[in-house]
Amino acid sequence: EVQVLESGGGLVQPGGSLRLSCAASGFTFSSNAMSWVRQAPGKGLEWVSSIIGSGGSTYYADSVKGRFTVSRDNSKNTLYLQMNSLRGEDTAVYYCAKHNVGATIFDYWGQGTLVTVSS
Amino acid sequence: DIQMTQSPSTLSASVGDRVTITCRASQSIRTWLAWYQQKPGKAPKLLMYKASSLESGVPSRFSGSGSGTEFTLTISSLQPDDLATYYCQQYHSYPCSFGQGTKLDIK
DSSP states (O other), X not given: XXXXXXXXXXXXXXXXXXXXXXXXXXXXXXXXXXXXXXEOTTOOEEEEEEEOTTSOOEEEOTTTTTTEEEEEETTTTEEEEEEOSOOGGGOEEEEEEEEOTTSSOEEXXXXXXXXXXXX | OOOEEEEOSEEEEOTTOOEEEEEEESSOOTTOEEEEEEOTXXXXXXXXXXXXXXXXXXXXXXXXXXXXXXXXXXXXXXXXXXXXXXXXEEOSSSSOEEOOOEEEEEO
């Protein structure tokens, strides 16, 4: 059974940093691209970042480019999102999502982890 | 960047109704479109991909159509379990993008 489980969310002050993790199981992790998608309270879905299976290529939304870094450890079946210089508008539930092989289609999602940026 | 626009933003319908949600892309995305269902307090769930392909396990009352810039998601006979917000997503190119969502209420 495919599972993805996020962790690492919490309350952080503006300008602060946080690292999210996503533990994956039930599929060949290194063969699948992965993404982070976020949802601000009461709002829609916003794609944040993607990374290919090997980790060799990464992609970012303009809203987080230069502040967030996506990475993965295929030996641990874990995806990460390092978030620096956090702003109030980064407050959201962050979902980890597995790509369908060969396309940026999100076929499995975690339950999400809430990041709140506030003083 | 490709912008995705859904209509309507909210929709109220009765059990058994045929429901249609529209998604428009700001430029052609061929058939590189997916639909997701998000129930309150839950993660999104993939319903359709490549505009009209049904994800495994999704009820056959859901169908999708369209190509280029205009797409539709249809529920042939609305069920109480379909209460949710529906999102389209283009995966023609990065940055991939979602529509703003259509909230479906059951009358």
